Amino acid sequence: MNRKIVKTIALETFVLVVVLSAPWQTRAQDTKAPYPSMAPLDQYLMDRNAEIALARSAAPESISRDADVLVLGRHGYETAVKGKNGFVCAVERGWMGPFNGADAANFWNPKVRGPVCYNPPAARSILPLTYKRTEMILAGQSKAQIIDGIKTFIKQELPPLEPGAMSYMMSKEQYLTDDDHHNWMAHLMFYTPLMDGAVWGADLPHSPVMLNPQFGGAPEPIDVFMVPAGRWSDGTADPVR
């Protein structure tokens, strides 16, 4: 073979490798980060009445009917219904999950809908984090900027975590993951200062307690322990899997 033929074969082989491997690379990237950045804002917004109903479905009616209800607007959460029992129900979006790591896959997933009802201590000491994160997200800030903003907020404005802070996530209609079980499981969440999950027996074999990676000091200095509720807010069974 003369030099020209070798050069041609090498070039064609290279092109072939690039062409054939491109779809694989794209697929791998899709699997790795299906939602790499924020979708258009409209995809995160909902019909107001549907959002109120979905927010209320986070807890049994005996709790949610007298709760404050929030809806997401273009600049943050707004109170749509004034309650009287101190609970606050809202539909959170994917950006309330971890900022980084394997559990951050749904951070920008516009399909995520996390109805939650905070009890009064959580409404005072945890919900402000939802307001703050959401406000910065909607202002177009980057993850790095938001993390810095949250750190400052924690130092200067966030009330101390109140004992007894917890929330309900028992909506059958919740959408928490693109996996087959979109609504994952009805559960309760308990908020504590940062601690070793083993103190709660979390994630040990047959323990119903799970440590949620939601905050975990990155940057919020709060741990969230989850316990299956065993039934949805409408009373139907959600057997613990």
Added chain:
Amino acid sequence: MRENGLMFSSVGAIIHATKGKLMNRKEFTVVASLIFAMIFVFGAPRQMQAQDNKNPYPSMAPLNQYLMDRDAEIALARSAAPESISQDAEVTVLGRHGYETVVKGKNGFFLPVTFEECGFSMASDGARW
């Protein structure tokens, strides 16, 4: 209801028996005593039943009734949590003067059989004692 009906019909009979006559003081005393006795006799069981419903265990039972076989109590205490937690937990049993540690643990968990807490959680059913 049936007891009340019986009581009222008895009172009616007494009234009927004295109908048409002006009761003298002695008759009146007898009638009043009978009515009082009937109210007392028929009313007492209902009061006791109501009290029973409210609190079937109004005071502490003999101590032995709260105590258990030691090994059974250890096993029961451990059954409170999944084995992954209870296998390394401290276990206490109730003795005649309080809880005693019978198994020293190493994961910081503590497993007494908490009769009192069960009582609190079921207080509305009167199960404290």
